[in-house]
Amino acid sequence: MLALSGNVIAKQNNNENLEHIIVTGSRVIENIDEVPASVTVITREQIEAQLKVNPELQNLLQMMVPGMAPSTNSSSNTGQTLRGRAPLVMIDGVPQSTPLRNGSLGIRTLDPSVIERIEVIKGATSVYGNGAAGGVINYITKKPTTADDFSAELDVSTRFSAVKADETLGARIEGSVSGRANKFSYLATISYEENGVQRDAEGDILGLQYGLSDVQTHNYFTKLGYDFDADKALAFTYNYYKSQQKTDLGDVFGNVNSGDKSYAIHVPPAQQKQGRPQGPSGNTNAMLKYTDNAIFAHTALTLDLYAQDIENVFFFSPNLANPDEGYDGGQSIIASQKQGLRATLNTLIDFDNTEATFIYGIDALQDTTSQPLVDGREWVPEMDMSNLAGFFQSKWVMFDDYVIKAGVRHEDIDLEVDDYRTLKLCRNAQQCSVAFEVRGDTLNYTATTYNVGLKYNAYEQFSPFFSYSQGADISDIGRLLRSATVDDIALIRTEAALIDNYEVGFTSVLDSLRIEASLYRSTSDLGTTNRFDEATGVYMPVRAPQEIWGYEALVDYRFHPAWRATATYSYVEGKNTAEDIYLGGKQISPPKATVNLQWQATDDAALTLSTLYVGSRKRFTANDAGEYVGDQGPIDDYFVMNLSGNWQFNSSANAYFGIENLLNRDYYPARAQAYTYGGYNIKGLGTTITAGIHYQF
Template sequence: MLKTSLTLVALAISSQSFADDAINKKLTAEEMEHVVVSGSRVFESIDEVPASVTIISQKQIEEHLKVNPELQSLLAQMVPGLAPDTGSSSNTGQSLRGRAPLVMIDGVPQSTPLRNGSLGVKTLDPSAIARIEVIKGATSVYGNGASGGIINYITKQATSDGQPEGEISLSSRFSAVKLEESAGARISAAINGRADKVSYLFTASYEENGVQRDAEGDILGLQYGLSDAVTENYFTKLGYDFDDEKQLQFSYNYFSSQQKTDLGDVVGNLNDGEKTYAIHVPKELQKKGKPQGPDGNENITLKYTDYALFTNTQMTLDLYMQDIENVFFFSTNLANPDEGYEGGQSIIRSEKKGARATFNTLVDFDNVEATFIYGLDALNDVTSQPLVDGRVWVPEMDMESLAGFLQTKWVINNDLVIKAGVRQESIDLTVDDYETLKLCRSETQCSVPLSVKGDTIDYDATTYNVGVKYNLLEAFSPFANYSQGSDISDIGRLLRAATVNDIGLIQTEASIIDNYEIGFTSQFDDLRFEFAAYRSTSEFGTTNSFNEVTGVYEPVRAPQEIWGYETLVDYKINPTLKLVATYSYVEGKNTEDDIYLGSRQISPPKGTANLNWQPNDELSLTVSYLYVGSRKRFEPNTDGDYVGDQGPISSYNLFNLSGRYNFSDNWQAFMGVENLFNNDYYPARAQSYTYGGYNIKGLGTTVTLGATYSF
């Protein structure tokens, strides 16, 4: 059995390893858009990556921030293969190629894969992010939880060479349909500088939302809602340069986003076509329990980098700690009348202590450039899901893992790229004896509590990846890859719904995901075209099945196959006008029963377009378009109702507008309009999820106005 001390003493590298400092020092902003670090854990040209990669630049982040400050909305608009925005604080149903992505900040996991509460995307304010890298397809590069790929937020660095530099931004967001109570306020500030060998960066943001209104002017329902939400983010990064080759860096992130409201829901029914919306109600009818959302989540990272440890060898070591407490809404489905509980409210608690060491050795032969990336990862993850009232829904899971890896890249004659790697991971997961909760949907529909014997479960997995890319012609650069991911995510959901009395009898086997992908890129002067098709299989997928006797959704583990394709067109129409358009399609089945997977995993077809007009340095305007297609794979039950995540999805279209004007070198005004034509619609998740309270309409026309001062 692994010991926690291994986690504390092992050495580590975060995702950006050598890239964050090296990129800022050596590459221009335009060159940065062609560099990726998350896939191999060292920075490399995107043209040498035989896989689908999406890079969201700081400029794109800032443009979208003018329309909507939520990262979910940004990612849905910019990333082919990522499901549409949910319009809420939860990213449940927002899968990446039909599987769960691992969300990270500078390589530190923000997701809680042992009990996936789907709140990992909203963990950092966009104003602290320099770029976002999305690597698609199952991978084991960062360990457990990346069955769908990686979403890595690369934070900003100090860029000033001396005197302090910074900016302050003020803005307000409000409904254009009905202004009453909808106006919110946001302030963000940043400062960075350098004093001799010390660099520093501080960012802070604070936002209070007003109520959010749909196209009819009604307040959106409160389940995972953003009305009256208060969001705070404080981020700092301090660096010390021992010399040109050795650096020490410390970073700290604090994030809180909670809904503090005096509203109450009027709950509708999806099957009857009734929306859920919120109104002012007496205190006894307001949302019960604690405010929902992340309650002061913290990350601490200490990183040491030596760019010349040996000849042609770089090294980065880092230690990280994380404390997460995500509070969920009060639910009557967590009731137990026999013990006096009318419902309950759960909290996902997760504490991580991790350490990684990565070495990067470059060897240059006559016509071959070889890169060897190797090292060790160690992690201790303690996760549980208690209820606020003291009941234990998911017992404490104590995971200790140790992994070694080797990743190689061979560039032959500057045009043929071959990558291959292996990762060996050993995991111990310990759960003490526990008893499942008695939960009641009604006085006659209750689950039966069960005493379960705890144990330590050992997982050992060896995963491989290999890829090839041929860059001989700019007009056609094909690639193909095969990658595996080892996934023991959401063990907590299996434990809380246990139907056997011994943890060793629960189907907690790790799932090995096999991911296959082919594609190509083509560059013709001002036109770039990308295409990728993929297929992924897993022997143990996890879906839900509703037990009508107990009223509980029980996990079902069965083999799955998911397939799809994505396209992207990037066209510089003229020196002032640029268009980026994407289309993605994904589908999947439970291959054991030959039935389609629900919308928790599979999203409808999605198309996006972003047209940017910048006639000069002072003015910029962007029109963005989102198309969500229909998906109707399921039939209603004998009562004529849809169940679970199987509701039919009808297509919808949305347009946004944003712009900014620089009055001087220091002052900038900006505006954004979300849902420009006030389309009255239900987001895809709201159409497909039949669970109570999810049938919430999308935002009506919403306006953002603000100004930024730089110094």
């Protein structure tokens, strides 16, 4: 089921006694009607519906979030931007992205079984700090049961290719227990998934570049709570996530320009992927939350103390070779440790015909990130960031119909890097980068960002809004450092990018019909793209001003008590304004449309048919050799249709199925067409079937 945002979720959930609030936009609980911005909230029911088709969060977001680029059909979300810029991915407000060295692995960072809902706020924002250039994706995890009893759930499923079933059989099991005893509550979830090989529409095994064939995934999640009284509570959350590929396959590399796909075959050990298994090797998150809803008059306090340890292992790449030192390639790791404290105060004051909310506090973050190679070489030196920020946000609801929001955030960041030496890397004997000794330093960034928004809610038939928001972004400093061509860090263009985001839109509710539409434009004085250096064989960073613009629309119509249709369309485009050239596929995705048709056949049976259409984007010309380079490959359109259904046996048990790529369409995903880098031209999944049983007791 496609995500519904704004009032329609609130109205539906009022009838079903479900939560209809969001917390991401202003860091506190608020009604979604009072947010003057584009918001998508994906409910637990919608998450479960999507899992029937595909268990990957990238696929769920592409289907449910207008403005989200198409899924990459892999473990990496590089190229899967939000409105043309990188989003900040969070778990309960704790950043999962690694902005200092953005490896584009943040979306796939926990198992969907522990998620209660997903909140997506679009457009640059500094509400949660660095890295939210495109917006925020916040995974809100489940809470323990509120009743004084015990409950448990068990889900078992299998997944296999309908094109060629050999070696494709996979299995997934998840179980959870939840309960409450007086003031103490608990929730524990364990999930394990093991994939078989994945095959395209021709029956060939998909290539291994960030591939999901033969991947084993573990997730352990627990949440413990203690209520001191009606106003004061303490909660502890822990999540462990590991997902690695262990396979005896090897790649047969194709080429985008020649039209030959990359795929995998069984090979002798000497030809298999070298090094460690790729993927998260055991990422951990721990958070302690204290809330006091009456710290003093009309004011609530929330304190969040968190720690995180991330180690994402990449595939072995021959492009990290240095024959002079005996290296025929290399394998990198993004290692990141974060410790943070967030203190948020929320004061509510009622005036005549006006309800005022004031949100204010401080954020402190220590982020240490590096990207070494498994063989001991230092590719990206350790970056030690200290971030202290203060913020103030106000919201005024006047006469129940007018909503005005305004806020400010001041950021003070120190980034310390010791002296280091860049690596000499060779694609071949004629293409080698030049190593530099670089003097380190402590870089200081300060930024003050503002936001303001207006919304008018007097008429359901037309509820318009306008918003302006800024974000300060120092993301992917690591890429700049590893590609340095100067001998002093102070000479590298590491300046922060200040992003201005403008948006205007409306929602309309006419009986059973709902329409949402928005136009947006974002500008930044500095962006970061790549340009291939023929002499060195290295993709060098390019810092240049950027402008990105687009529009989105959603139509939701319940034309019969048993039938419902939802359609979305999103378009985004962007340019390097200094050179007046279009941005490549790493940032800008082609147009995207989704259509979702639901049929509640009986009280116990339901079917859902969903379609994804990705349009064409051909903004670039080939070079003198007739080849496309970088992320500038031409994208042809394609569409994929999925079918899912479930049958409720009784109040405790149900069975379900899902068919991905129902018509077995033979296609390349958008990134596979745009990226000319070696190994990315991997086709999409052929027809794949999921079947499972869920039991609650």
